[in-house]
Amino acid sequence: MLTFVRGKVLHLVPVMFAVTCFSFLLTSLLPGDAAVVMAGPNATAESVAALRSGLKLDQPLPVRYVDWLGKAVRGDLGTSPRSQTRVLESIRERLPITLELLLIAQVMGLLVAVPIGIASAYRAGGILDQAASGAAFAVLAIPGFVVAIVLIYLFAVQMDLVPATGYTPLLTNPLENLRSFFLPALTVALGEAAAYTRLLRSDMIATLQEDYIAMARAKGLPTWHILLRHALKPSSFTLLTVLGINIGRLLGGALIVETIFALPGIGRLLVEAIYARDLVVVQGVVAFVAVAFVLVNFGVDLLYAVLDPRIRHGRALA
Amino acid sequence: MAAHSPDLTTEAIIVAPAAAGVDRPPRAWHRLGASFWLSVAWLALVTLVAVAAPALHLADPNLQDLTDRGGSASPQHLLGTDGLGRDMLSRLAWGARISLTVGCASTLLGMVVGTLLGMTAGYVRGRPEGVVVATMDALLAFPALVLILAVTTFIGHDISIIVGVIGFLGIPAFARVARANTLALAQREFVLAARAMGASELRIIGLEILPNIVAPVLTFGLLVVAVAMIAEGTLAFLGLSVPPPAASWGAMVAEGRGDLDIWPQVSLIPATVFFLTIFALNLAADRLRRVVEVRESRI
Amino acid sequence: MPPLLEVTDLCVEFRTERGPLRAVDGVSLKLEAGRTLGIVGESGCGKTVLSRSLLRLTPVTAGRIVFDGRDIVTMDESELRDVRGRDVSIVFQDPMTSLNPVLTIGSQIAETLIHHLRMSRRAARARARELLAAVGIPSPDARLREYPHQLSGGMRQRVTIAMALACEPRLLVADEPTTALDVTVQAQILDLLKQQQRERGMAMILISHDLGVVAGRTDEIAVMYAGRIVERAPTGLLFRRTRMPYTEALLRAIPRLEHASHTRLLAIGGRPPDLVDPAPGCRFAPRCSRVRERCRIDEPPLMPDGAADHDFACWYPVEVPDLPPHSRGRVGVGGT
Numbered sequence: 043m044l045t046f047v048r049g050k051v052l053h054l055v056p057v058m059f060a061v062t063c064f065s066f067l068l069t070s071l072l073p074g075d076a077a078v079v080m081a082g083p084n085a086t087a088e089s090v091a092a093l094r095s096g097l098k099l100d101q102p103l104p105v106r107y108v109d110w111l112g113k114a115v116r117g118d119l120g121t122s123p124r125s126q127t128r129v130l131e132s133i134r135e136r137l138p139i140t141l142e143l144l145l146i147a148q149v150m151g152l153l154v155a156v157p158i159g160i161a162s163a164y165r166a167g168g169i170l171d172q173a174a175s176g177a178a179f180a181v182l183a184i185p186g187f188v189v190a191i192v193l194i195y196l197f198a199v200q201m202d203l204v205p206a207t208g209y210t211p212l213l214t215n216p217l218e219n220l221r222s223f224f225l226p227a228l229t230v231a232l233g234e235a236a237a238y239t240r241l242l243r244s245d246m247i248a249t250l251q252e253d254y255i256a257m258a259r260a261k262g263l264p265t266w267h268i269l270l271r272h273a274l275k276p277s278s279f280t281l282l283t284v285l286g287i288n289i290g291r292l293l294g295g296a297l298i299v300e301t302i303f304a305l306p307g308i309g310r311l312l313v314e315a316i317y318a319r320d321l322v323v324v325q326g327v328v329a330f331v332a333v334a335f336v337l338v339n340f341g342v343d344l345l346y347a348v349l350d351p352r353i354r355h356g357r358a359l360a
Numbered sequence: 361m362a363a364h365s366p367d368l369t370t371e372a373i374i375v376a377p378a379a380a381g382v383d384r385p386p387r388a389w390h391r392l393g394a395s396f397w398l399s400v401a402w403l404a405l406v407t408l409v410a411v412a413a414p415a416l417h418l419a420d421p422n423l424q425d426l427t428d429r430g431g432s433a434s435p436q437h438l439l440g441t442d443g444l445g446r447d448m449l450s451r452l453a454w455g456a457r458i459s460l461t462v463g464c465a466s467t468l469l470g471m472v473v474g475t476l477l478g479m480t481a482g483y484v485r486g487r488p489e490g491v492v493v494a495t496m497d498a499l500l501a502f503p504a505l506v507l508i509l510a511v512t513t514f515i516g517h518d519i520s521i522i523v524g525v526i527g528f529l530g531i532p533a534f535a536r537v538a539r540a541n542t543l544a545l546a547q548r549e550f551v552l553a554a555r556a557m558g559a560s561e562l563r564i565i566g567l568e569i570l571p572n573i574v575a576p577v578l579t580f581g582l583l584v585v586a587v588a589m590i591a592e593g594t595l596a597f598l599g600l601s602v603p604p605p606a607a608s609w610g611a612m613v614a615e616g617r618g619d620l621d622i623w624p625q626v627s628l629i630p631a632t633v634f635f636l637t638i639f640a641l642n643l644a645a646d647r648l649r650r651v652v653e654v655r656e657s658r659i
Numbered sequence: 660m661p662p663l664l665e666v667t668d669l670c671v672e673f674r675t676e677r678g679p680l681r682a683v684d685g686v687s688l689k690l691e692a693g694r695t696l697g698i699v700g701e702s703g704c705g706k707t708v709l710s711r712s713l714l715r716l717t718p719v720t721a722g723r724i725v726f727d728g729r730d731i732v733t734m735d736e737s738e739l740r741d742v743r744g745r746d747v748s749i750v751f752q753d754p755m756t757s758l759n760p761v762l763t764i765g766s767q768i769a770e771t772l773i774h775h776l777r778m779s780r781r782a783a784r785a786r787a788r789e790l791l792a793a794v795g796i797p798s799p800d801a802r803l804r805e806y807p808h809q810l811s812g813g814m815r816q817r818v819t820i821a822m823a824l825a826c827e828p829r830l831l832v833a834d835e836p837t838t839a840l841d842v843t844v845q846a847q848i849l850d851l852l853k854q855q856q857r858e859r860g861m862a863m864i865l866i867s868h869d870l871g872v873v874a875g876r877t878d879e880i881a882v883m884y885a886g887r888i889v890e891r892a893p894t895g896l897l898f899r900r901t902r903m904p905y906t907e908a909l910l911r912a913i914p915r916l917e918h919a920s921h922t923r924l925l926a927i928g929g930r931p932p933d934l935v936d937p938a939p940g941c942r943f944a945p946r947c948s949r950v951r952e953r954c955r956i957d958e959p960p961l962m963p964d965g966a967a968d969h970d971f972a973c974w975y976p977v978e979v980p981d982l983p984p985h986s987r988g989r990v991g992v993g994g995t
Contacts, residue, residue, distance in 0.1 A: 056494075057497070057498060057501065059499050060494075060498040061498060061502070064498065064499075064502065065502075179639075179642065179643075179646075182639070182640060183586070183635060183638040183639040183641075183642045184635050184644070185590040185593050185594065185610075185634060185635070185638065186590075186594065187593065187594055187610070187613065187614075188593075188613065188631045188634060188635055189596045190626070190630070191613060191617060191620070191627050191631055192631065194620060195620050195624050195627075195628070198614070199620050199621045199624070230766055252756065253751060253753065253756035253757045254756060254757055254758055254759040254760070256711075256716055256751075256756040256757075257749075257751060257758070257759075257819075258752075258759070259716060259743070260714055260716055260743055260744065260748075260749045261741075261743060261744035261748075261770070261771045261822070262739075262740040262742065262743030262744035262745060262771070262774070262775060263744070263770060263771070264740065264774065267770070267774070271762070271770075272759050272762070275761045275762075276759070276760065276761050291503065293503070297505060297506070297509075297596075298505070298594055298598070301598060312506060312509070313509065313598070316509050316513045316514075317511055317513070319513070321514075326509055328503075328506055328510065331503055332501055332502055332503065333504065335501055335502055335503065339501075350761065352751060
């Protein structure tokens with residue numbers, strides 16, 4: 043187990059390095075003068091010059107990268123010239139909202155995917171299976187913003203059940219908070235549910251062919267017990283892995299949903315910064331999101347090892 | 361990307377089975393099924409309308425008519441009008457040009473570069489392969505939409521830039537598929553035979569490997585077109601794609617968004633067209649993939 | 660006393676691309692309580708399908724399987740679930756794949772006790788511990804919490820046996836229980852099965868491709884070929900008066916310690932027949948050393964050998980006294 047962890051960590055370091063390098067390069071290889079871009083079209087020559095020296099933009103690239111990296115490792119991702127707030131502060135403020143969105147979405151997705159996935163696998167090829175597969179396929183074909191629009195139309199406009207946009211903090215009013223998360227989480231959850239159902243179904247079908255399932259049947263155990271206790275656990279590894287990876291990926295990718303539904307999360311922070319050409323914030327947030335993604339993936343790998351007793355004890359998978 | 365962006369990495373793995381043998385039994389076409397041909401028909405229709413838009417006698421897509429905002433279908437406006445009285449059908453047709461151009465061009469870019477990289481990595485192996493794989497993985501660790509947003513905002517909204525960055529993001533996925541298929545093929549007898557007959561490595565790659573990975577790569581390409589179109593649509597929805605008055609489907613959906621309670625069809629019609637196109641692409645790719653796979657098992 | 664298990668004309672057919680495949684073609688068996696039946700045959704003869712169909716783990720096409728007066732083939736699901744694991748247990752060939760890798764040994768043994776005997780979790784655990792000790796597993800307490808991959812092959816098979824014995828079944832079906840194990844361990848497992856059977860008064864069906872495994876451990880042996888029983892007799896009689904040429908060939912194929920080294924192994928030439936489209940006549944005809952015209956035209960039915968309790972299916976059976984001494988007689992016990 044320890045060798046396994048060590049191996050993963052060693053793999054992790056260069057990837058993190060590459061990823062932070064990349065995000066730094068992203069904003070630094072723009073054509074034209076970054077200071078000019080950031081200062082905006084109405085800036086005077088003096089303000090541009092002040093910006094340039096303030097952000098040390100006249101230094102050569104490698105120096106700037108090392109400087110930035112050194113500060114970043116210590117938690118200083120810079121200060122936005124626009125809002126004068128520290129990037130890390132902004133992230134800290136916005137992160138819980140994005141996380142709440144992702145969590146609710148994943149729970150919703152699983153609530154749908156697990157029962158349907160199990161039922162589809164159990165009677166593979168049956169009516170439920172075909173209907174579910176078709177629905178999953180169709181849902182995965184709908185672009186996220188289209189889902190959002192349709193859901194807004196159905197739930198907010200037609201049925202007036204939940205607010206279309208806007209956000210209420212959890213501590214202010216928990217019910218309103220959940221209501222404001224309903225549509226955005228559902229938008230994300232639909233796609234997740236479709237993907238998870240397919241994944242779980244195919245894993246389950248494979249598991250149900252195994253000898254130990256035949257043995258469980260031979261022992262006269264009831265079907266629900268076999269499905270939930272014998273078949274679900276071995277089939278859930280891929281699902282859990284993907285779930286973990288999705289959370290990492292969605293940290294950056296939920297920005298569409300956050301923008302459409304006006305949720306003040308990290309994604310929206312990024313979009314705002316991009317609109318405002320606030321390179322410092324863009325750089326910081328992109329690096330944060332990318333590093334978080336890599337770390338979450340790493341965590342998922344570890345979790346996988348913990349869950350699968352075979353890996354835990356260092357044996358090769360049968 | 362869309363909130364649940366079709367994950368290119370999982371799609372890559374699904375399509376990755378080794379390419380089929382060179383012989384093509386004619387019965388394969390029958391196995392494609394009605395759904396495949398329906399999808400192809402839709403895609404052909406959309407493409408045709410997009411390409412021929414200037415030649416068709418459509419209304420001016422930018423002509424506003426504030427007396428007929430959000431109007432329903434009528435003889436002059438077959439699909440009604442949008443929030444500013446502009447003809448929906450015409451806007452859909454002209455919008456298709458943008459959506460399809462971005463979708464196809466960026467996919468082509470990613471396909472060519474990615475396939476070359478992947479083939480080389482899979483064939484040459486060793487250090488170059490390691491470098492390619494590591495780079496692709498690092499690229500994949502990036503939230504794609506963020507990258508697209510950042511680049512288009514900072515560099516520009518020109519269609520060529522959009523095509524470039526979306527295409528660039530497609531490279532790792534194609535590289536994976538190409539590499540996986542090349543790895544499988546490189547062990548096969550006909551490659552060994554060619555080498556034994558003294559063919560140069562370049563010849564082998566070009567004449568033996570390449571024709572055999574064309575099928576899975578193209579099939580995968582259909583999926584990528586769908587993803588690219590979604591990416592462009594998302595950008596357009598945020599107002600970050602080609603600037604107005606040119607409007608791709610995504611922008612059309614965004615335009616109607618504020619008026620969902622008054623005239624929802626302004627958003628929902630382009631949304632439906634968009635969905636049907638993506639669905640058709642996915643369905644066609646799925647059917648093709650099955651035929652390719654089945655052929656492979658007959659070998 | 661009616662037999663504990665009576666199988667009549669059992670047929671198991673599978674649908675394949677080339678047509679229906681009859682893996683089990685009209686098999687009839689009888690087994691009394693407390694007795695052991697050995698079923699022997701080469702790979703592909705249908706013995707595994709037969710063993711699985713006894714508990715309807717494979718759907719049965721036709722025939723009857725009457726266990727303790729009730730027909731397993733026509734039972735409804737819930738009644739069948741009662742029989743499975745409680746009245747009739749099965750041990751599969753490969754203990755690595757028949758144990759769930761992500762569940763502890765303890766839970767896999769306890770679950771039958773909890774479901775069939777309504778034991779509490781604690782009582783079931785205690786019983787599981789007893790069972791592990793009974794099958795000769797050291798430190799049973801620790802084992803309860805372990806996972807299958809942490810045990811050796813022999814241990815795992817003991818666990819499977821413990822699982823099968825948990826609810827005190829009346830019949831145990833052991834399908835090639837030692838094939839996946841090391842030679843040294845095989846004898847131990849077979850002895851364990853025999854011991855448990857005697858202690859509990861269970862009936863047992865022991866299935867193997869290896870005559871050596873069933874000799875000396877069974878009361879009766881049935882030889883299967885191409886989905887059918889081709890010879891059946893009490894064990895001693897089978898070896899003393901082999902009638903079916905196939906059985907004789909099987910006996911001859913066993914290598915012996917007393918032969919000089921490098922003696923050629925007498926394998927049975929040819930391959931098993933196609934069960935989708937079997938040729939007419941006796942199914943063993945293409946490979947039989949005693950084949951004659953009639954064998955290729957008429958399929959021999961299972962006929963009794965005079966008044967003895969011995970059935971075989973052959974037109975030109977082996978005549979008893981003429982066999983040279985090296986090809987029959989006592990076979991070494993405990994696996995090959």
